[in-house]
Amino acid sequence: MKILISNDDGFQAPGIVALYEALKTVAEVEVVAPEQNNSAKSNALTLHSPLYVNRGANGFRYVNGTPADCVHIALTGLLGYRPDLVVSGINNGANMGDDTIYSGTVGAAMEGYLFGVPAIAFSQIDKGWVHIDAAALKAREIVQQMAQQQLIGAAPWLLNVNIPNLPLEAIKPVKVCRLGRRHSAESVITQVSPRGETMYWIGAAGPAKDEAEGTDFHATAHGHVVMTPLKVDLTDHDHLRYWAQTAAHLGGAAQKAV
Ligand code: MN
Numbered sequence: 001m002k003i004l005i006s007n008d009d010g011f012q013a014p015g016i017v018a019l020y021e022a023l024k025t026v027a028e029v030e031v032v033a034p035e036q037n038n039s040a041k042s043n044a045l046t047l048h049s050p051l052y053v054n055r056g057a058n059g060f061r062y063v064n065g066t067p068a069d070c071v072h073i074a075l076t077g078l079l080g081y082r083p084d085l086v087v088s089g090i091n092n093g094a095n096m097g098d099d100t101i102y103s104g105t106v107g108a109a110m111e112g113y114l115f116g117v118p119a120i121a122f123s124q125i126d127k128g129w130v131h132i133d134a135a136a137l138k139a140r141e142i143v144q145q146m147a148q149q150q151l152i153g154a155a156p157w158l159l160n161v162n163i164p165n166l167p168l169e170a171i172k173p174v175k176v177c178r179l180g181r182r183h184s185a186e187s188v189i190t191q192v193s194p195r196g197e198t199m200y201w202i203g204a205a206g207p208a209k210d211e212a213e214g215t216d217f218h219a220t221a222h223g224h225v226v227m228t229p230l231k232v233d234l235t236d237h238d239h240l241r242y243w244a245q246t247a248a249h250l251g252g253a254a255q256k257a258v
């Protein structure tokens with residue numbers, strides 16, 4: 001089994017180091033990850049400046065680009081082979097609910113999925129890397145289970161996995177859950193720069209709004225590893241008919257106005 005590892009916290013982050021150390025015992029693994037922290041870069045690709053690949057002292061390749069850039073160039077020429085699985089993380093902090101839209105960790109995994117490779121995004125709930133080795137062992141266990149069930153090499157899938165910061169023996173079994181929702185983000189933070197200009201800092205993510213039973217928020221709060229299968233089609237299928245009817249009326253109104 002050949003695994004491509006990436007992340008969004010940068011190639012030197014403890015989360016990707018722990019994931020590499022855990023997975024290299026069960027697979028051929030290569031790391032291609034961003035040089036800098038690229039959290040919240042989602043699926044962004046760098047189109048207007050060149051990308052450079054270098055190898056760090058730890059052996060990992062790093063790129064002056066986004067998580068999606070890393071996986072994209074790895075799969076379209078850099079590796080020279082097709083990996084069986086793309087694994088992203090382990091992220092410094094949860095990627096639950098709406099986080100998945102912004103997450104560079106999910107973005108890296110999604111890039112693999114878009115190229116037809118099964119992919120998993122791993123995140124640890126609390127920032128700070130407490131019990132990161134336990135999280136890496138859990139990640140390895142999940143990868144091994146996927147391999148044993150022959151899900152790797154079959155049709156592609158995309159999984160988002162969040163792991164509580166607990167000692168290995170205290171982490172509860174995997175639950176498959178839907179994404180919850182967050183409230184809107186906190187207000188923007190302003191400061192005055194040394195040159196007297198106003199600086200704006202994006203505020204923190206909002207607290208959970210939908211954390212009902214069955215959501216990722218609920219199950220991780222109870223100590224479970226949570227797995228959410230993701231899809232990429234953003235179409236609002238439930239409202240296709242409604243919008244078709246509405247658009248038909250709009251067309252009529254627009255013609256009358258002319
Ligand atoms: Mn991150």
